[in-house]
Amino acid sequence: MTPRFHPGEAVRVIDKASAGHVRTPRYIRGKCGVVERICGEFRRPEESAYGRYGGGRERLYRVRFAQHEVWPDYAGPAEDTLDVEIYEHWLEKREAGP
Amino acid sequence: MSAEHAHSDRSAEHLERAFRELLAEKGIISDAAVSERLEFMYTRTPALGARVVARAWFDPGFKERLLEDGSAAVTELGIDIRGLRLVVVENTAVLHNLVVCTLCSCYPRMLLGLPPDWYKSVEYRARAVREPRAVLAEFGLSLPGDVTVRVHDSTADMRYLVLPARPTGTDALGEAQCAELVSRDAMIGVALAGSPSNVL
Numbered sequence: 001m002t003p004r005f006h007p008g009e010a011v012r013v014i015d016k017a018s019a020g021h022v023r024t025p026r027y028i029r030g031k032c033g034v035v036e037r038i039c040g041e042f043r044r045p046e047e048s049a050y051g052r053y054g055g056g057r058e059r060l061y062r063v064r065f066a067q068h069e070v071w072p073d074y075a076g077p078a079e080d081t082l083d084v085e086i087y088e089h090w091l092e093k094r095e096a097g098p
Numbered sequence: 099m100s101a102e103h104a105h106s107d108r109s110a111e112h113l114e115r116a117f118r119e120l121l122a123e124k125g126i127i128s129d130a131a132v133s134e135r136l137e138f139m140y141t142r143t144p145a146l147g148a149r150v151v152a153r154a155w156f157d158p159g160f161k162e163r164l165l166e167d168g169s170a171a172v173t174e175l176g177i178d179i180r181g182l183r184l185v186v187v188e189n190t191a192v193l194h195n196l197v198v199c200t201l202c203s204c205y206p207r208m209l210l211g212l213p214p215d216w217y218k219s220v221e222y223r224a225r226a227v228r229e230p231r232a233v234l235a236e237f238g239l240s241l242p243g244d245v246t247v248r249v250h251d252s253t254a255d256m257r258y259l260v261l262p263a264r265p266t267g268t269d270a271l272g273e274a275q276c277a278e279l280v281s282r283d284a285m286i287g288v289a290l291a292g293s294p295s296n297v298l
Contacts, residue, residue, distance in 0.1 A: 024251060080231075085254035
């Protein structure tokens with residue numbers, strides 16, 4: 001399967017509620033960042049945490065966010081960033097606009 | 099330790115034992131495998147990570163491979179990392195890296211051993227992503243505004259190791275002496291590598 005996103009591409013973390021074991025922190029949902037690298041393919045945590053594994057793998061990305069995007073009142077310089085690992089099924093293309 | 103803490107530690111211990119005994123009874127894991135794993139983990143200390151850092155300081159080719167593919171480069175040194183997916187991030191004069199796991203306590207145990215208690219605390223996990231500069235200052239590291247801070251939240255399958263900058267005044271030191279300047283905290287990113295006066 002080809003990756004849906006590539007390094008340098010702008011993405012948004014899907015903002016949805018979730019139950020069970022999820023590795024997408026709530027604080028980053030709905031935030032926009034840029035793909036820093038593709039980390040590889042791993043078992044979906046939502047399934048593997050409960051012993052369910054159908055053989056499928058989910059692609060994992062390392063996404064870089066500007067701290068001021070994550071926390072509007074961030075106290076540091078505009079260059080400060082935060083890298084978070086996000087699975088492909090938690091990412092969407094960032095629409096054009098503000 | 100508060101009574102509440104002592105109680106939750108005991109509960110966790112009971113739960114762990116019950117779980118382990120059940121798994122052994124069902125033949126999913128063996129007591130021997132658990133013992134082997136524990137013995138192996140006791141051999142993991144920050145000295146392993148320090149060895150990797152010092153190698154990178156002395157061998158530019160190794161450093162390049164380490165930053166490109168951390169797991170492959172560390173394996174090259176003969177260190178058994180058992181499937182660890184390692185990302186090494188380099189501190190420079192204009193960039194400082196800090197590692198945290200906001201969801202639990204993901205940590206490069208294969209190279210640093212068990213994480214310190216503060217790394218697992220709710221305070222560190224919440225504040226390291228929210229106000230990293232304030233957290234670093236509390237660790238005694240006040241960074242000027244022209245040094246960019248890059249925080250890494252190990253939320254999934256990768257583990258992060260900070261490659262600290264080589265301290266000045268270490269030109270006369272050998273690789274093993276340099277490794278002694280590299281603390282666990284420097285490889286998490288809450289400290290810099292030590293000054294050579296500490297080992298001379």
